Amino acid sequence: MATTSSSQLALFGGAPVRDARKPWPAWPIFDDREKQALVEVLESGKWWYGERVARFEREYAAFQDTKHCVTVTSGTTAGEVLLQAIGLNSGDEVIVPPYTFYATASMVLRRGGIPVFVDVDDSWCMNPDLIEAAISPRTRAIMPVHLGGRVCDMDRINEIAARHGLLVLEDACHSWGGKWKGKGTGALGKAGIFSFQASKNINAAEGGAIVTDDEDLAELCRSITNCGRLKGGLWYSHPNLGTNARLTEFQAALLSVQLTRLEEHNRTRDKNAAILNEALARIEGLTPQPGDERITRRAYHLYCLRIDPETFGCSREKLVEAAKAEGLPGISEGYGIPLYEQPSIANAPNAPDYSKQECPVARDICSRSGIWIAHTALLGSEADMHDIVAIFTKIKKNAEALDRA
Numbered sequence: 001m002a003t004t005s006s007s008q009l010a011l012f013g014g015a016p017v018r019d020a021r022k023p024w025p026a027w028p029i030f031d032d033r034e035k036q037a038l039v040e041v042l043e044s045g046k047w048w049y050g051e052r053v054a055r056f057e058r059e060y061a062a063f064q065d066t067k068h069c070v071t072v073t074s075g076t077t078a079g080e081v082l083l084q085a086i087g088l089n090s091g092d093e094v095i096v097p098p099y100t101f102y103a104t105a106s107m108v109l110r111r112g113g114i115p116v117f118v119d120v121d122d123s124w125c126m127n128p129d130l131i132e133a134a135i136s137p138r139t140r141a142i143m144p145v146h147l148g149g150r151v152c153d154m155d156r157i158n159e160i161a162a163r164h165g166l167l168v169l170e171d172a173c174h175s176w177g178g179k180w181k182g183k184g185t186g187a188l189g190k191a192g193i194f195s196f197q198a199s200k201n202i203n204a205a206e207g208g209a210i211v212t213d214d215e216d217l218a219e220l221c222r223s224i225t226n227c228g229r230l231k232g233g234l235w236y237s238h239p240n241l242g243t244n245a246r247l248t249e250f251q252a253a254l255l256s257v258q259l260t261r262l263e264e265h266n267r268t269r270d271k272n273a274a275i276l277n278e279a280l281a282r283i284e285g286l287t288p289q290p291g292d293e294r295i296t297r298r299a300y301h302l303y304c305l306r307i308d309p310e311t312f313g314c315s316r317e318k319l320v321e322a323a324k325a326e327g328l329p330g331i332s333e334g335y336g337i338p339l340y341e342q343p344s345i346a347n348a349p350n351a352p353d354y355s356k357q358e359c360p361v362a363r364d365i366c367s368r369s370g371i372w373i374a375h376t377a378l379l380g381s382e383a384d385m386h387d388i389v390a391i392f393t394k395i396k397k398n399a400e401a402l403d404r405a
């Protein structure tokens with residue numbers, strides 16, 4: 001039987017599932033409200049760290065169910081400031097996953113600490129079963145990462161931390177609005193950090209935040225971000241060793257408007273992800289990132305799924321290339337190596353010898369099975385989700401030919 005052009009892969013000259021002229025949702029999303037907010041700041045002449053920053057901090061603390069929010073210039077800075085504020089000393093250990101963005105480990109090293117890597121499990125998040133074996137007398141904190149917005153098993157992590165007297169510092173840089181048993185991410189441990197960098201689900205080009213219920217910790221974080229000054233203190237008095245990590249009024253004004261859209265965006269992403277979860281799980285060789293019924297509000301920064309190349313019929317790389325050709329530009333292989341193999345982490349002066357470190361699940365996701373679809377695709381219509389399913393279905397049908405090519 002002759003192959004029709006629509007059943008032939010676009011990579012091999014067939015018609016793509018999705019017409020290239022049909023756009024996916026653009027990012028960032030903004031309208032006249034952002035424009036007006038920015039113009040208001042401009043015309044006020046008050047551009048510097050003032051009422052709008054304070055207002056956004058109140059709004060964001062309430063949104064994440066915490067008492068305090070301290071904004072900073074980035075998610076990375078949020079982590080570095082927080083680690084200083086908890087008094088991380090040189091040689092102190094922080095337990096982190098190896099499958100995450102660079103900053104989760106680099107921030108520990110830059111504060112003189114030692115990242116101790118605990119593998120992820122099939123949830124793509126830190127495996128609680130492996131944490132206790134990684135605890136030593138130097139361990140100060142556990143830093144779980146809600147990968148892609150999938151909240152970690154915070155019951156287990158908090159229970160282990162409490163038993164060993166460790167702090168839980170959430171890297172919630174993928175999880176704006178996520179909730180575990182009704183409570184916001186960032187509020188589930190001692191403190192949490194967020195990023196508002198341009199690719200993130202609320203976006204001020206750059207920006208970040210620390211959230212916590214601990215007033216003293218929040219005050220210390222604020223002091224560190226504001227050149228070590230104290231609330232009500234003299235301008236040129238710097239009792240704490242601080243830096244300048246202040247947000248501007250422009251960024252805060254943008255964020256306040258972006259925040260008004262987040263809840264609706266989260267709902268749309270969740271609804272669309274449910275369509276993908278259902279349909280993609282039925283394709284042999286594909287496994288969407290599993291959820292957990294204790295996640296009462298799911299934030300999606302990434303739609304994650306794994307391929308088993310043997311069962312699916314072709315490699316991840318070929319699938320990704322073919323999916324792009326079929327009209328899904330937001331698909332990628334994600335992080336390529338576990339963080340302990342990043343040269344600047346492995347060779348940091350205070351890093352231990354990671355050459356024998358093995359984290360098989362992170363390794364598999366990095367090198368063979370992990371696939372991401374950017375959160376912006378999840379803001380599309382139901383028909384867009386059916387296009388994604390049609391793309392994977394078509395590739396599955398052609399997997400063997402693709403594998404041979």
Ligand SMILES: Cc1ncc(COP(=O)(O)O)c(C=O)c1O
Binds near residue numbers: 171
């Ligand atoms: C998990 C995670 N942690 C920390 C960060 C750091 O945030 P930023 O880029 O704002 O410094 C990111 C940013 O991508 C991230 O994905």
